[in-house]
Amino acid sequence: MQFELTKEFLDEIRLAIDVNDFATVDERILDLHEADIADILDELNNAQAKVVYYRLSEELQADVLMELEEEVRERFIKSLTPTQIAEQLENLDSDDAVDILGELSQREQVEVIAEMEDDDAAELVDLLNYDEDTAGGLMQTEYIQARENWPVNRAVIELRRQAEEVDKVYTIYVVDAMDRLVGFLSLKSLLFASPKTAIGDICIRKNVISVPTGMDSEEVAKVMEKYNLVSVPVVSLQKKLVGRITIDDVVDVIKEEADKDFQMASGISEKVESNASVWRTSRARLPWLLIGLLGGILGAQVIGSFETTIGAVPALAFFIPLIAAMGGNVGVQSSAIVVQSIANGTSQFGSILSKVGKEALVGLLNGFICSVLIFLITFVLEDVTLGLTVSISLFTVIMFAAMFGTLVPLVLDKYKIDPALATGPFITTVNDVLGLFIYFMIGIMLYGI
Amino acid sequence: MQFELTKEFLDEIRLAIDVNDFATVDERILDLHEADIADILDELNNAQAKVVYYRLSEELQADVLMELEEEVRERFIKSLTPTQIAEQLENLDSDDAVDILGELSQREQVEVIAEMEDDDAAELVDLLNYDEDTAGGLMQTEYIQARENWPVNRAVIELRRQAEEVDKVYTIYVVDAMDRLVGFLSLKSLLFASPKTAIGDICIRKNVISVPTGMDSEEVAKVMEKYNLVSVPVVSLQKKLVGRITIDDVVDVIKEEADKDFQMASGISEKVESNASVWRTSRARLPWLLIGLLGGILGAQVIGSFETTIGAVPALAFFIPLIAAMGGNVGVQSSAIVVQSIANGTSQFGSILSKVGKEALVGLLNGFICSVLIFLITFVLEDVTLGLTVSISLFTVIMFAAMFGTLVPLVLDKYKIDPALATGPFITTVNDVLGLFIYFMIGIMLYGI
Numbered sequence: 065m066q067f068e069l070t071k072e073f074l075d076e077i078r079l080a081i082d083v084n085d086f087a088t089v090d091e092r093i094l095d096l097h098e099a100d101i102a103d104i105l106d107e108l109n110n111a112q113a114k115v116v117y118y119r120l121s122e123e124l125q126a127d128v129l130m131e132l133e134e135e136v137r138e139r140f141i142k143s144l145t146p147t148q149i150a151e152q153l154e155n156l157d158s159d160d161a162v163d164i165l166g167e168l169s170q171r172e173q174v175e176v177i178a179e180m181e182d183d184d185a186a187e188l189v190d191l192l193n194y195d196e197d198t199a200g201g202l203m204q205t206e207y208i209q210a211r212e213n214w215p216v217n218r219a220v221i222e223l224r225r226q227a228e229e230v231d232k233v234y235t236i237y238v239v240d241a242m243d244r245l246v247g248f249l250s251l252k253s254l255l256f257a258s259p260k261t262a263i264g265d266i267c268i269r270k271n272v273i274s275v276p277t278g279m280d281s282e283e284v285a286k287v288m289e290k291y292n293l294v295s296v297p298v299v300s301l302q303k304k305l306v307g308r309i310t311i312d313d314v315v316d317v318i319k320e321e322a323d324k325d326f327q328m329a330s331g332i333s334e335k336v337e338s339n340a341s342v343w344r345t346s347r348a349r350l351p352w353l354l355i356g357l358l359g360g361i362l363g364a365q366v367i368g369s370f371e372t373t374i375g376a377v378p379a380l381a382f383f384i385p386l387i388a389a390m391g392g393n394v395g396v397q398s399s400a401i402v403v404q405s406i407a408n409g410t411s412q413f414g415s416i417l418s419k420v421g422k423e424a425l426v427g428l429l430n431g432f433i434c435s436v437l438i439f440l441i442t443f444v445l446e447d448v449t450l451g452l453t454v455s456i457s458l459f460t461v462i463m464f465a466a467m468f469g470t471l472v473p474l475v476l477d478k479y480k481i482d483p484a485l486a487t488g489p490f491i492t493t494v495n496d497v498l499g500l501f502i503y504f505m506i507g508i509m510l511y512g513i
Numbered sequence: 514m515q516f517e518l519t520k521e522f523l524d525e526i527r528l529a530i531d532v533n534d535f536a537t538v539d540e541r542i543l544d545l546h547e548a549d550i551a552d553i554l555d556e557l558n559n560a561q562a563k564v565v566y567y568r569l570s571e572e573l574q575a576d577v578l579m580e581l582e583e584e585v586r587e588r589f590i591k592s593l594t595p596t597q598i599a600e601q602l603e604n605l606d607s608d609d610a611v612d613i614l615g616e617l618s619q620r621e622q623v624e625v626i627a628e629m630e631d632d633d634a635a636e637l638v639d640l641l642n643y644d645e646d647t648a649g650g651l652m653q654t655e656y657i658q659a660r661e662n663w664p665v666n667r668a669v670i671e672l673r674r675q676a677e678e679v680d681k682v683y684t685i686y687v688v689d690a691m692d693r694l695v696g697f698l699s700l701k702s703l704l705f706a707s708p709k710t711a712i713g714d715i716c717i718r719k720n721v722i723s724v725p726t727g728m729d730s731e732e733v734a735k736v737m738e739k740y741n742l743v744s745v746p747v748v749s750l751q752k753k754l755v756g757r758i759t760i761d762d763v764v765d766v767i768k769e770e771a772d773k774d775f776q777m778a779s780g781i782s783e784k785v786e787s788n789a790s791v792w793r794t795s796r797a798r799l800p801w802l803l804i805g806l807l808g809g810i811l812g813a814q815v816i817g818s819f820e821t822t823i824g825a826v827p828a829l830a831f832f833i834p835l836i837a838a839m840g841g842n843v844g845v846q847s848s849a850i851v852v853q854s855i856a857n858g859t860s861q862f863g864s865i866l867s868k869v870g871k872e873a874l875v876g877l878l879n880g881f882i883c884s885v886l887i888f889l890i891t892f893v894l895e896d897v898t899l900g901l902t903v904s905i906s907l908f909t910v911i912m913f914a915a916m917f918g919t920l921v922p923l924v925l926d927k928y929k930i931d932p933a934l935a936t937g938p939f940i941t942t943v944n945d946v947l948g949l950f951i952y953f954m955i956g957i958m959l960y961g962i
Contacts, residue, residue, distance in 0.1 A: 097720040099739045224705045233701050234683070234743070251700040252682050256673045271546040290548045292761045294683070294743050311760050312741045318764065322771030323853055330778055330849030331842055342871060346878040349846050356842045357883055360835025361890060367831045374823075374830055381823055381830045382816045385837045385945055386809025392838070393780055393805045393941075397798045400779030404772055422791060429795040434806055441810060492842075496834055 067100040074107055081112045090119060098124060102131030110139055126155035129164075138167060146172065150179035153188070159204035159313065162191040199284050200277035202317070203298040203307030206230045209237045212246055212264035216257050223254075234295045237305055238267040245297055245305045247272050274299045277306060284309060285317045325407060328484040331356075352490075359493030363388065363500055370504040373513055379446055380507050383454050384500065390434065391461040391499035392492035398423050398469030399491050403483045406473065420470050427466030435459040453510045457503040464502070465495045516549040523556055530561045539568060547573060551580030559588055575604035578613075587616060595621065599628035602637070608653035608762065611640040648733050649726035651766070652747040652756030655679045658686045661695055661713035665706050672703075683744045686754055687716040694746055694754045696721055723748045726755060733758060734766045774856060777933040778849060780805075801939075808942030812837065812949055819953040822962055828895055829956050832903045833949065839883065840910040840948035841941035847872050847918030848940050852932045855922065869919050876915030884908040902959045906952040913951070914944045 073092070080088040093101055093116060101120070105113040105128065113136070117125060129137060129152060141149060141164060149168075153161040153176065165173055165188055173192075177185045187205055194200025208226045210219045219236075227233055236249040247267035257266050274297045275284050288296055288311060298307040331352035367374070367384065374381050402419065439455035469491050473483035507513075522541070529537040542550055542565060550569070554562040554577065562585070566574060578586060578601060590598060590613060598617075602610040602625065614622055614637055622641075626634045636654055643649025657675045659668045668685075676682055685698040696716035706715050723746045724733050737745055737760060747756040780801035816823070816833065823830050851868065888904035918940050922932035956962075 095719060097722070097740060099741070220704065227701055227705065232743075233699075250682075251704060252676050255669065255700060255704055256676065270544060273546070289761075289764060291546060292548070294681075294760060311743060311764075312738075315738060315760075315764065315767065318768060319771065322768065322775065326771065326775045326778060326853065327849060330845045332846055332849065342874045342878065345850075345871070345875050349843075349875070350879055350882065352846070353839065353842060353879055353883055354886075356838050357835070357887060360832065360838055361887075363834035363838075364831035364894075367833070368828070371827055371831075374827060378820055378823060379817070381833070382813035383809065384816070384830070384833045385812035385949060386806070388834045388837065389805050389809055389812075389841070389941065389945055390802065392841075393802060394798075396779045397781055397801070400776060400781060401794075404775065422794070425791045426794045426798070429791065430799055430802055433799065434802055437803075438806060438810075445813075492838065496838055500834060 067096055069100070069103050069107070074104070077104065077116070078108065078112060081108075081115050086119065089116060094120070094124075098127035099131045101128045102133075106133050106136050110143055113140065114143070122155050125152065126160075130156065130160045137164070141167070146175040147179045149176045154180060154184055157204045157206050158187055158191055158307075159202060159309075162188055162201075165192060166196065194277060197281045198277065199275045199279040199281065199298045199309060200307070202281055202284060202309045202313050203277070204310070205307050207237060207295075207297070207305075207308040208233055209239050209305060210249060210263045210267075212238050212240055212262070212267065214263045215259065216254065216261050216263065216266070217259035219254065219263050220259075232310065234310070237297050237308070238263055239305050243304045245272065245274055245299055245303065248297075272297075274305075275309070276301070281314075281317050282321055285314045285321070288314050289318070321407070325403060325484045328482075355490060355493055359496055362497045366497060366500045366504070370508075373504055373508055373511075376513050377450070377507065377511055379450055380453070380504070383442075383450075383503070386438075386454070387457055387461055387499045387503045388496040390458060391465040391495035393465075394427065394430070394462045395465035395469035395491040395495040398427075398466045399473050399483075402470055402473045406477050406483050419474065420467065423466045423470040424463070427463045431459045431462035431466075434462060449510055453503075453507045456510070457499075457506045460502050460506070461495070461499040464498065465491075468495065468498075516545055518549070518552050518556070523553070526553065526565070527557065527561060530557075530564050535568065538565060543569070543573075547576035548580045550577045551582075554589075555582050555585050559592060562589060563592070571604050574601065575609075579605065579609045586613070590616070595624035596628045598625045603629060603633055606653045606655050607636055607640055607756075608651065611637050611650075614641060615645065643726060646730045647726065648724045648728040648730065648747050648758060649756070651730055651733060651758045651762050652726070653759070654756050656686060656744075656746070656754075656757040657682055658688050658754060659698060659712045659716075661687050661689055661711070661716065663712045664708065665703065665710050665712065665715070666708035668703065668712050669708075681759065683759070684746075686746050686757070687712055688754050692753045694721065694723055694748055694752065697746075721746075723754075724758070725750070730763075730766050731770055734763045734770070737763050738767070770856070774852060774933045777931075778845070778852070804939060804942055808945055811946045815946060815949045815953070819957075822953055822957055822960075825962050826899070826956065826960055828899055829902070829953070832891070832899075832952070835887070835903070836906055836910055836948045836952045837945040839907060840914040840944035842914075843876065843879070843911045844914035844918035844940040844944040847876075847915045848922050848932075851919055851922045855926050855932050868923065869916065872915045872919040873912070876912045880908045880911035880915075883911060898959055902952075902956045905959070906948075906955045909951050909955070910944070910948040913947065914940075917944060917947075 077089060077092060080086075080092075093104065096104075101116075101124070105116060108116065117128065117140075120128060129140075132140065141152075144152070149164075153164065156164070165176065168176065177189065180188070191200070191203075191205070206229055208223055208230055210223060214222065223236065233251060236251065236254065237245055238247040238249055240246050247269040249263060249267045253266050273287065273291050273293065275287055277298055277300055284296065287293070288309075294311045295308050297305055298309060300306050332348050435455040435458050438458055439451045442454050443451035472491065477483045526538060526541060529535075529541075542553065545553075550565075550573070554565060557565065566577065566589070569577060578589075581589065590601075593601070598613075602613065605613070614625065617625065626638065629637070640649070640654070655678055657672055657679055659672060663671065672685060682700060685700065685703065686694055687696040687698055689695050696718040698712060698716045702715050722736065722740050722742065724736055726747055726749055733745065736742070737758070743760045744757050746754055747758060749755050781797050884904040884907050887907055888900045891903050892900035921940065926932045
């Protein structure tokens with residue numbers, strides 16, 4: 065049913081390119097879906113990929129270009145002259161064209177824009193002004209609009225002309241004489257309406273959801289998810305319709321956001337692709353490692369200050385990693401849940417107090433189970449006092465970590481700091497150090513040292 | 514532009530319900546978007562929510578029902594009689610109706626189905642057979658189809674009739690005389706074609722992407738993402754068209770999948786909502802805590818076996834948490850990147866060897882930086898031998914953790930086990946224990962104990 069890329073297929077294509085057997089290349093590739101062709105190009109070297117690329121129709125070239133892996137696309141674009149880049153951009157939707165333009169240096173941008181037709185160039189220059197992470201940065205200027213005073217038959221003619229430019233039509237936007245968005249029209253209703261009806265009479269004016277150009281792209285994703293939209297109109301400060309955002313672009317935002325939270329929880333501070341350079345990858349991970357290092361040194365200071373205690377009861381040292389690790393684990397669990405519920409917006413009116421209360425109960429329950437287990441084990445392996453010390457400290461550390469893991473992201477969110485910062489190494493490190501302190505204090509009390 | 518739910522608004526609605534002021538309720542609520550009405554109902558108690566719900570039109574009731582939070586919807590459905598539930602289900606799309614039916618007990622399902630019209634009931638009974646996590650479980654039976662031999666004008670009449678049942682029309686599926694999917698037709702091309710053309714002549718037969726009923730829902734999400742689809746047709750084993758899946762259902766799958774990976778990395782073993790009960794939440798977190806506990810006990814055994822070493826050089830004990838924590842941190846970082854690249858399918862032909870090689874380089878670089886830093890600090894705080902012991906062990910542990918964190922998820926994936934299992938507590942725990950062992954062995958060598 066779907067095309068599956070195999071090593072044999074790639075070998076065949078590579079061979080065909082090498083011996084200039086273009087008939088085979090055309091036969092094998094031209095009928096495939098753009099996403100599949102892109103997958104093939106991703107695997108070829110730049111020279112081979114270029115051969116295949118220029119055998120595609122112009123329209124297909126544009127579609128394939130946007131499906132390439134980012135790295136491959138950048139390498140490919142870099143190998144083109146400004147005139148060639150300009151040709152490619154003119155076949156793309158404006159949101160895609162501006163993305164590619166945005167990846168070039170300022171000087172290259174100027175060179176490419178100089179090679180484009182005036183209208184297209186002006187449009188792209190406008191779009192370049194928007195921040196990449198806003199509705200303006202995501203939107204495309206290809207959409208279909210009808211005036212509310214047009215009759216259906218005129219609208220069909222006008223829209224047919226507009227539709228040639230627009231790849232996927234989901235909704236027709238209805239504007240007034242000032243280009244302000246007043247409603248929308250489904251293709252369905254247009255298809256089934258009588259020719260003389262005015263568009264204004266069949267368009268839907270209730271609950272017309274739109275987003276302003278300046279809205280953060282994560283917010284846009286939330287709006288589209290909440291209202292189940294496949295496309296959303298973008299309006300300027302004057303309420304004029306200026307573009308639309310389609311769901312496929314927003315799916316990418318949603319995925320990137322989820323990936324970012326996951327990476328932060330794993331101690332990776334910037335978004336890195338798995339194919340980024342060693343140096344970039346190292347740099348993205350180093351900040352959290354240094355925090356971990358600092359935590360370890362603080363931990364060493366804490367343990368050092370209890371050197372005589374350890375001298376008196378060496379077995380206390382055995383359980384240092386257990387106490388440290390459990391505090392970290394519980395803290396990460398609590399914070400992950402809070403971060404996700406903030407990200408998904410599930411906690412609109414849920415008060416902070418009730419969340420903290422629930423985490424306290426969960427901590428109580430899990431802390432109790434773990435403490436009883438560890439008491440039995442240390443009691444068998446060592447003695448009652450050590451058993452009591454370890455289990456009471458473990459219980460305290462778990463309770464504390466659950467509270468801390470819940471409160472920190474909530475507080476960060478309150479002060480508009482990304483709560484995902486709180487997950488992962490930060491929570492782990494703080495809980496490690498505090499857990500050790502609690503552990504030795506309880507040890508001193510119970511052993512009466 | 515969009516409705517914003519405030520405490521004042523809720524108070525006003527609650528008061529209006531309490532004094533039976535339905536005019537105010539209607540005025541405030543009836544014109545809102547279904548998603549906003551659902552947000553309001555989520556905040557009301559069951560009795561109040563019911564009052565508002567039954568003031569909505571039947572169609573709006575169905576839309577609002579699907580936008581409620583799962584917990585609120587379940588509570589609400591439980592408070593209805595089988596006849597009332599049957600009425601609600603008949604207004605829903607089949608995929609939503611079957612989701613709600615699936616949440617009921619077998620006995621309740623039978624009672625509700627007995628109250629429904631025969632056709633609707635038969636359809637739902639069919640859909641109930643599909644596993645929830647497959648294409649069959651996600652699909653709805655509301656879609657629009659045209660026969661390839663119909664002329665456009667007949668198709669418009671037929672489709673108008675079908676369209677009454679279907680909420681959002683993205684694509685018209687074209688089938689042959691045996692109901693087998695042969696192509697698709699955009700509303701755009703239908704709108705702009707001449708009346709006598711046969712559907713078969715204007716439909717697109719190239720790259721018709723469809724999914725089989727048995728395909729895993731994550732796979733469906735990947736197909737829709739890859740090919741940028743807003744809806745995908747579902748076909749039976751006989752290639753007959755049986756349903757369609759729309760992007761909004763798949764966005765949920767993508768989000769759930771990302772959430773699940775994040776939760777696994779944070780040591781939460783089953784999917785839990787932030788509003789799940791204390792007991793369920795505890796149970797979801799306990800397995801990883803017990804693994805952590807086991808790791809701690811193994812760690813205690815390792816340290817215990819080096820008791821004489823610690824007796825000779827007590828300062829060695831100070832850096833136990835540092836070594837354990839850093840191994841864990843690095844392992845989690847490496848595994849997170851690998852798990853994400855597997856999940857996103859970015860590593861089709863990337864060989865395992867090149868990934869491991871890259872992680873080794875990153876480990877080398879970060880290990881080197883961290884080791885130099887820790888050597889300088891321990892050298893200042895303590896002495897050269899301790900400095901060398903800690904820094905050499907740290908370097909070894911980081912290198913090892915980077916390798917281990919990369920290999921384990923790759924190996925798990927090779928054996929079709931969810932690689933996300935490898936992230937979080939498992940990697941941390943193993944690296945903790947091994948890190949300690951490496952640390953003390955190096956200590957013994959350098960101190961010549």
